[in-house]
Amino acid sequence: MDRVRQSTDTPTTLHLLTGFLGSGKTSLLQRYLDATPCADTAVVINEFGQIGLDHRLVRASDASVRVLENGCLCCAVSDRLRDCLRELLAERKRQRGTAFSRLVVETSGLACPEPILNTIRSDYVLSEYLRVGTVATVLDAVTALDTLARFPEAVRQVTAADRIVVTKADLVTPQAIRLLVGHARELNPLASVHVANAPEHAYSRLFDPTPERRSEAPLDARGEHKTSYRSFALAFERPLDWGRFSLWLTSLLNRHGRSVLRFKAILQLAREARPVVIHGVQHLMFPPRHLSQLPDGQRGSQLVFIVDGIDPERIVRSLGRFMNERPRAASL
């Protein structure tokens, strides 16, 4: 029985650090480890090449480092990631390895986050002992705009992010930074965007939880960049029926899961006093959780979609039909 197997242990938080090739993930990770007491941190680094180099850069730290070489976590080595994480957990259980209380997985530059998250969520051991924490995505200020225009993997890394960190900002003009930050916010208004070498940037907060907050991001956003990606926010005034909404959402993901790059909602439900937060990346949805109250300034339910190639109006009309209330456009 699945429910009998449920562990009484508190799950260990696993953070994901992603970003395109050469964006500065390992340097950022090193700075994070330098800025944080890291003896209780286990790090798994995936490198696309046959001979890993990145891990040598973080060897000097106290963190326990594992390397998965010669393939990308999201495809070729997803089984090895699963085995590696299981091994780390088993060693901790046997008190042979590092007694870590958090895990950081640095992906290869070509990895899409969603299959990696799916590997963790779909494995019955990993899903029992690990909880996905923050997805942090690194953007190289020099090349990111071009990379985002050319490589869908880079876009998927941005849309899956909870936190976006712009690196190498000292190599470009302030105007170029503003353009990149604006584009990142267009692609993913759910994420907080930080510039790594800004005076106020705290490397130790790389994986801090992103608050449920309202942002200045304009929605529906498409900006100056001619892409098929759209982000938009919708609101319902009346409390939603959870059974009805979950049926609609699963039918949407069944048909359009690959095009719904990101979904997040804070729902006010008809028969539940506490608001519920749900979010997902493509087909992969995370367990709902309760909030004690709605964020300041929010009334009713708010839903945010980041989609690829779907006209937002189609989602508005569909929700209107199925929820018996046409949602209105909202800001986050």
Added chain:
Amino acid sequence: MCEVCAIFGVGEHWAESAPLAARGSPALGIQRHRRERRRRIALLNRWLAGSLVSVRDWDGEAFVIEDEIGRTRMASDLSSLWPAIEALAGRAFDPLSETPGFGPR
């Protein structure tokens, strides 16, 4: 037990994995779980009316999908439910379609 946990309180699907620790015991709230599950299946069958496919509960653990000539399929959770419905019905159920083939009527 709240409505979300009642519907999604059992199993490993994203929508069914509300932390057990928050509820104390899986036995708590089981009646509400079953009641919410019945509500949802009834709603789904109203949406599917006219498609010649219907859904029923299998002991609170799975869904049985049946067509008009008695062919059945099982689905363990909501994510596998829709492909099973589509396989038996022989057509897609796209909620974004202007004529989705299912839905409120």
